[in-house]
Amino acid sequence: MLNIDRLDAFYGQSQALRGFSITVAPGEVLCLLGRNGAGKTTALKAIMGAVTRKVARIELDGVDLVNLPPHQIAAHGVGYVPQGRRLFAELTVRENLEIGLMARKSGATALAKALSYFPVLEERMGQRSGTLSGGEQTMLAIARALCIEPKIIILDEPTEGLMPSMIAKIRDVVVKLRDEGVGVLLVEQRIDAVLPVADRIAFMDHGEVKAEFGIEDVRADASILKKYLGIGH
Incomplete structure (x- = not known):
């Protein structure tokens, strides 16, 4: 279980993340959704210790990760695929x-x-x-x-710029990882890539998690997407 409680992050003097709190269980896909600039990528970087942060708690299976450098966070079983791949x-x-x-x-x-x-x-x-x-x-x-x-894998917009057949392939891998007990924290812009695989969705805005819903609630009520993303499904 990845447990993040009251995570703040900063770029210089500018606060980019405010009280960010989520949990990701083994065999669960949690998707972070939000408009551009909502803080999704910053949240992932902060978890991995790649931006300046102030936190109350970041734990993986009860192990405190707060003061560890990124390579040691990975060594504890947190896999990270950043936006743009970074190969x-x-x-x-x-x-x-x-x-x-x-x-x-x-x-x-x-x-x-x-x-x-x-x-x-x-x-x-x-x-x-x-x-x-x-x-x-x-x-x-x-x-x-x-x-x-990894016990947890963090994916930042893995389908960005890909053709539909490749998006389907990535989606299938996410499902397979979930079925094998890996927790998945997923940032995506594409609603159609999220709805088939997510178990829960956390909506972000201005560096905060504004609401969380089970995927069945989101599928059943298009007004949720309209409210938090400004789009209809």
């Missing part, structure tokens, strides 16, 4: 995956499991990651995070 473009697919393995000192079994989600990567192991297609780069970024055998 090492000059390194091969294999070398990028090996960096993921190093984060938690994982071995061949973890690598094989990560590749099982994206078999096409096995054919690209010697290829520089910067020469992959956009969809393949997204696969690699997720596979690299899976190399740490």
Whole structure:
């Protein structure tokens, strides 16, 4: 269980996150939705210790992560796929995956499991990651995070810029991870990518979680999306 309570984050003197509180259980997909600038990406960076923060609590299975640097947070089992993938473009697919393995000192079994989600990567192991297609780069970024055998995986707009067939592939992987007991914290702009996979949705605005709903409530009541996102479904 990932438990975040009253997380504040700052860019310089500007407060970007205010009292951010969520939980993500094993085998659950929680999606953060909100307009551009609502604080979704900042929330993910703050969890990983990548922005200045003041917190009451960040715990994973009762272990306090508050004062740990990002690489140690990963070592405790939090996988992170940032917006834009952030691959090492000059390194091969294999070398990028090996960096993921190093984060938690994982071995061949973890690598094989990560590749099982994206078999096409096995054919690209010697290829520089910067020469992959956009969809393949997204696969690699997720596979690299899976190399740490995460308890929780954090995905920041993984379907951004992808064609529908690749979006469906990413969605299927999210469902598979959930079914295998991995907790998933997902930021997405695409409502159609969220509704089939999320268990709960937390709506953000101005750095705060304004409301949370179970997915069935959101599917049944289009006014919820209109209220918090300004759109109809």
